Each structure stands twice: as structure tokens, then as C-alpha cells.
Amino acid sequence: MPEKRLFVAITGASGSIYAKRLLDAIAGQYDRIYLTASENSVSIVRDELGVIDLEDLIPEGCGSRFMLLDPNDLYAPPSSGSHDYEGMVIIPCSVGTVGRIAAGVSTDLVTRAADVCLKERRRLILVVRETPLSLIHLENLTLLARVGATVLPASPAFYHGPQEIEDLVDFVVDRVLRQLEIAERLVRGWKE
Numbered sequence: 415m416p417e418k419r420l421f422v423a424i425t426g427a428s429g430s431i432y433a434k435r436l437l438d439a440i441a442g443q444y445d446r447i448y449l450t451a452s453e454n455s456v457s458i459v460r461d462e463l464g465v466i467d468l469e470d471l472i473p474e475g476c477g478s479r480f481m482l483l484d485p486n487d488l489y490a491p492p493s494s495g496s497h498d499y500e501g502m503v504i505i506p507c508s509v510g511t512v513g514r515i516a517a518g519v520s521t522d523l524v525t526r527a528a529d530v531c532l533k534e535r536r537r538l539i540l541v542v543r544e545t546p547l548s549l550i551h552l553e554n555l556t557l558l559a560r561v562g563a564t565v566l567p568a569s570p571a572f573y574h575g576p577q578e579i580e581d582l583v584d585f586v587v588d589r590v591l592r593q594l595e596i597a598e599r600l601v602r603g604w605k606e
């Protein structure tokens with residue numbers, strides 16, 4: 415059986431807690447999870463999660479499944495369409511990253527791998543967090559949706575009766591799991 419691989423990238427939008435929860439939820443689902451964080455995200459991850467090393471986001475006991483990647487390393491495996499991986503989740507995804515992907519500039523590993531996912535017709539899930547959205551953001555997101563990306567705003571609902579911040583986070587991450595076709599549920603479906 416070929417290895418099941420996914421690329422997860424954290425960018426400099428608020429909401430790194432979504433990335434942490436996603437990594438907890440998917441650690442057992444893949445043979446290999448590539449993980450990177452854009453340079454601009456590092457201080458936000460530190461402020462929001464108190465985490466200095468990306469390594470600290472890897473769930474306990476799962477280290478062997480993860481490969482940490484330098485966000486500027488264009489020689490990393492996900493940079494090439496010839497490397498088999500299922501796709502990519504950018505969580506949280508800044509509108510700056512959205513703009514660069516939409517422009518096809520591919521100047522770092524996040525934008526290059528996103529470009530690879532689009533050209534190879536692989537999953538590209540963008541957990542965008544920004545509000546309000548300008549027309550530039552909306553047009554960039556429209557273009558990316560047209561070429562196959564899934565635009566999944568970090569926009570939790572309230573009909574499941576959230577009590578804690580974690581319940582709101584789970585709502586968004588559950589939607590990512592559904593897109594990845596992972597059977598595990600963090601939130602019960604409507605009327606289930």
C-alpha cells in the first residue's frame with residue numbers, strides 16, 4: 415500500500431488553535447504528515463498557543479509520522495507534483511497567502527505546494543480567517559474556488575450548543591475532516 419500523506423501549513427492568520435486541533439484529530443489517519451508554518455505565523459502561534467517550537471504541536475507519540483518542513487525550503491517533497499500526497503490544508507489561512515496563491519507566485523513552500531495541488535487536481539483546503547472581506551479577498555477566493563480549492567472559512571456555527579471555545583474550534587475542524595473524508599466526527603451532524 416502506498417503511504418497516505420498530507421501537507422498541513424499554518425499561516426499568519428489568527429486561529430492557530432484550529433491547526434493544533436486538526437493535527438490532534440488526523441495524527442492517526444496518515445502515514446506521513448508534512449507540517450510547516452509561515453515565518454509570519456510564528457509569533458502569532460506563540461501568542462495564541464504559547465508554543466515556540468512547531469514540534470510542540472505534534473501530538474504525543476506521533477512524532478514518527480510527522481515531518482517538519484522549513485517554509486522556505488522549495489526542495490521539500492510537497493514542492494513537486496511527482497511526490498505523491500493527497501493534498502494540503504492551510505489552517506489558518508491568511509488572506510495574504512490567499513492572494514499569493516491566487517496570483518500563482520509560488521515564492522515559498524506554502525504557495526508552491528498550493529500551486530502543485532491545484533495543477534495536479536489534489537485537495538487544497540483553505541481555512542480562511544479574516545473579517546470583513548474586501549473585494550480583493552472575495553475575488554481571489556472566487557478564483558481559487560473556481561480552480562478547485564475548497565474555501566472553508568473559520569466560521570463556527572452555534573446550533574450545536576457550544577459551551578467552550580473548544581466546541582467552536584471543533585465545529586470548524588470537523589468540517590475539515592469531512593472534506594478530507596475522514597470518518598471521525600468531532601461534532602454530531604444535524605439531527606444525527
Ligand SMILES: Cc1cc2nc3c(=O)[nH]c(=O)nc-3n(C[C@H](O)[C@H](O)[C@H](O)COP(=O)(O)O)c2cc1C
Binds near residue numbers: 429509
Ligand atoms: C496578531 C495578528 C493577527 C493577524 N490575524 C490575521 C487574520 O486573522 N487574517 C489574516 O488574513 N491576516 C492576519 N494577520 C496579518 C498576517 O499575519 C499578514 O498579512 C502576514 O503577512 C501573512 O503572512 P503569511 O500568509 O505568509 O503567513 C494578523 C497579523 C497579526 C500580527
